[in-house]
Amino acid sequence: MHRPLILAAGLFVWACASAAATAQVAPILTTPEAHDAHSFARPEIARVTHVALDLDADFEAHRMAGTATLDIQATGGASEIILDSEGLDIQAIADAARRPLHWSLGQGDAVHGRPLIVQIGAARRITIRYRSAPGAAALQWLAPEQTVGRRHPYLLSQGEAILNRSWIPTQDSPGIRQTWEARITAPAPLTVVMSGERLTRSGGEPAGPGRRAFRFRMTHPVAPYLIAIAVGDIAFRPLGPRTGVWTEPAMLDAVASELRDTEAMVAAAERLYGPYRWGRYDMIVLPPSFPYGGMENPTLTFLTPTVIAGDRSLVSVIAHELSHSWSGNLVTNAVWSDSWLNEGFTSYAENRVMEVVYGHHRAAQEEALSWDDMQAAVRQLGATAPGTALHHDLDDPDGTSAGIVYDKGATFLRTIERIVGRPRWDAYLRSYFDRHAFQPMTSARFLADLRANLIRGDRALEDRLQLDRWVYQPGIPDNAARPDPAAFAEVDAAVRAFDAGGAADGAAFARWNWAERVRFLKAIPRQQSETRLAELDRAFHLADSGNSEVLFAWLRLALANRYEPAVPTAERFLTAMGRMRFVAPIFQTLVGQGDWGRPIAERLYARTRPGYHSVTRDRVDRLLRAH
Ligand code: BES
Ligand code: ZN
Numbered sequence: 078m079h080r081p082l083i084l085a086a087g088l089f090v091w092a093c094a095s096a097a098a099t100a101q102v103a104p105i106l107t108t109p110e111a112h113d114a115h116s117f118a119r120p121e122i123a124r125v126t127h128v129a130l131d132l133d134a135d136f137e138a139h140r141m142a143g144t145a146t147l148d149i150q151a152t153g154g155a156s157e158i159i160l161d162s163e164g165l166d167i168q169a170i171a172d173a174a175r176r177p178l179h180w181s182l183g184q185g186d187a188v189h190g191r192p193l194i195v196q197i198g199a200a201r202r203i204t205i206r207y208r209s210a211p212g213a214a215a216l217q218w219l220a221p222e223q224t225v226g227r228r229h230p231y232l233l234s235q236g237e238a239i240l241n242r243s244w245i246p247t248q249d250s251p252g253i254r255q256t257w258e259a260r261i262t263a264p265a266p267l268t269v270v271m272s273g274e275r276l277t278r279s280g281g282e283p284a285g286p287g288r289r290a291f292r293f294r295m296t297h298p299v300a301p302y303l304i305a306i307a308v309g310d311i312a313f314r315p316l317g318p319r320t321g322v323w324t325e326p327a328m329l330d331a332v333a334s335e336l337r338d339t340e341a342m343v344a345a346a347e348r349l350y351g352p353y354r355w356g357r358y359d360m361i362v363l364p365p366s367f368p369y370g371g372m373e374n375p376t377l378t379f380l381t382p383t384v385i386a387g388d389r390s391l392v393s394v395i396a397h398e399l400s401h402s403w404s405g406n407l408v409t410n411a412v413w414s415d416s417w418l419n420e421g422f423t424s425y426a427e428n429r430v431m432e433v434v435y436g437h438h439r440a441a442q443e444e445a446l447s448w449d450d451m452q453a454a455v456r457q458l459g460a461t462a463p464g465t466a467l468h469h470d471l472d473d474p475d476g477t478s479a480g481i482v483y484d485k486g487a488t489f490l491r492t493i494e495r496i497v498g499r500p501r502w503d504a505y506l507r508s509y510f511d512r513h514a515f516q517p518m519t520s521a522r523f524l525a526d527l528r529a530n531l532i533r534g535d536r537a538l539e540d541r542l543q544l545d546r547w548v549y550q551p552g553i554p555d556n557a558a559r560p561d562p563a564a565f566a567e568v569d570a571a572v573r574a575f576d577a578g579g580a581a582d583g584a585a586f587a588r589w590n591w592a593e594r595v596r597f598l599k600a601i602p603r604q605q606s607e608t609r610l611a612e613l614d615r616a617f618h619l620a621d622s623g624n625s626e627v628l629f630a631w632l633r634l635a636l637a638n639r640y641e642p643a644v645p646t647a648e649r650f651l652t653a654m655g656r657m658r659f660v661a662p663i664f665q666t667l668v669g670q671g672d673w674g675r676p677i678a679e680r681l682y683a684r685t686r687p688g689y690h691s692v693t694r695d696r697v698d699r700l701l702r703a704h
Pocket of ligand 1: 237371372394
């Protein structure tokens with residue numbers, strides 16, 4: 078039975094039959110702005126509360142195969158439940174007494190998959206027997222040659238935003254939180270890890286000839302995009318009492334050294350935002366085709382190996398994914414048009430954690446880079462473009478501009494911080510996470526919470542903040558908190574000197590950290606002659622840069638000027654990893670160079686495409702088609 082409760086900022090539904098169940102079952106929002114256009118589910122009629130997976134990872138067929146058992150809460154009159162699905166091969170659906178249930182696949186589309194409609198009658202637990210398709214968008218099945226060890230295959234998943242429906246038949250909407258458990262079998266000697274508590278010891282349990290089973294559970298209700306899996310020849314190294322890292326054995330030493338500050342980051346984040354509620358904070362450093370820098374899968378952050386720079390310079394990615402343990406995983410955007418509530422809050426918190434662990438100067442520099450990315454996004458989209466509002470509707474949930482949701486989002490929170498002062502803002506933000514823990518969030522709900530708990534009727538403060546402008550209007554409001562102009566004082570002077578015709582100062586560049594190098598490469602004018610680029614290349618040893626951010630900034634500049642010697646470097650970079658944030662802009666830059674760049678892009682892509690995850694592949698496919 079539903080028990081609708083009217084709250085100050087909207088309508089909450091706890092789909093639960095008894096008070097005892099309330100703790101387990103997370104509420105859903107039923108206000109219009111919380112309606113998820115990217116899911117076929119009708120959770121106000123029938124919703125999934127728990128998912129139990131029992132799947133075999135089939136490395137021959139490239140399929141996950143087995144069963145998903147779903148616990149359902151439904152209104153009295155409900156006779157069907159609508160799930161999300163994409164390419165699943167459904168074999169049978171039955172109730173708890175194993176009586177078969179009628180089901181059908183409805184009309185869908187290429188982005189969202191198809192609704193799976195199950196006639197549940199009075200059933201409140203159903204078991205779906207199915208297999209994922211070999212091309213399931215969330216999953217990447219890697220050949221041994223795509224790993225460091227080159228001996229064993231590997232499987233990795235990426236669920237956010239709406240890809241998990243390609244391997245899990247459930248309601249794939251971030252506002253429909255679900256607890257879950259899983260038993261996964263894989264061929265020995267591969268190890269399975271997932272984004273939840275491990276219930277089996279590291280070697281798993283025997284599961285028939287040549288196979289082992291691994292069990293997991295997540296007892297907190299989570300958004301289903303946070304269910305994640307990796308299977309491979311991997312080993313674990315503890316970093317601290319509740320932190321550690323998984324990766325291929327050959328990488329373990331380098332990775333453990335790179336990530337040694339993780340425990341200190343968890344402590345810093347807890348001091349800011351309250352207890353870490355997920356038990357362990359482990360990470361897995363994946364093969365290079367992982368399409369993101371990092372993904373905040375609960376208890377087990379997924380990481381690209383491009384963060385392993387050798388000098389801990391890129392660990393802000395860890396601060397970022399860790400911060401999602403509060404913004405994103407604990408308090409979650411109900412719909413993807415509010416993804417700034419996940420990513421903007423997290424980018425802000427990331428910077429606060431970096432400040433505690435590495436000091437004000439480093440944090441101020443990263444803040445200044447973020448400000449530049451925000452300005453670049455507004456310039457690119459246009460200051461009046463609807464896509465520059467923090468809350469904006471999208472056809473494709475992955476089509477957001479990072480410069481807006483991440484950087485404008487973070488700048489907004491920094492602006493509030495500067496206006497109300499740190500102590501008051503920090504206390505508010507901590508209480509916000511407590512008040513909304515394990516619940517979905519919308520822009521409207523956040524603003525209502527801010528008004529009720531921070532502004533409290535102070536008209537003058539309300540006027541200074543310009544909240545609605547920040548969230549709903551395009552462009553950057555004039556009260557935006559600006560970065561410290563001194564953050565890059567030396568670099569900015571070097572940029573001016575170079576721009577005035579001075580020589581590239583190799584000694585200075587050698588001394589600079591990655592942020593300073595990136596600032597320089599992004600701040601000099603976009604148009605450079607071949608002579609000047611050759612001079613930079615030589616003086617700064619750019620072709621051999623081991624830092625992926627520096628290499629990326631260099632390649633964009635060089636290729637935009639048709640600098641031929643950068644092509645082999647680009648080829649190496651694009652072959653060595655599949656991180657979308659690097660790969661797509663490089664191809665974009667190339668195709669932007671018409672008859673010079675387009676043939677290069679097509680030649681390179683023909684070679685690199687098969688190695689990319691569907692996330693990266695789809696993005697580059699689209700941009701090559703569009704130009
Ligand atoms: N949650 C994101 C990754 C993501 C966003 C996946 C949207 C799918 C859809 C993750 O936390 C992230 O932001 N990763 C960044 C790194 C970060 C330091 C900015 C990335 O991948 O570059
Ligand atoms: Zn993020």
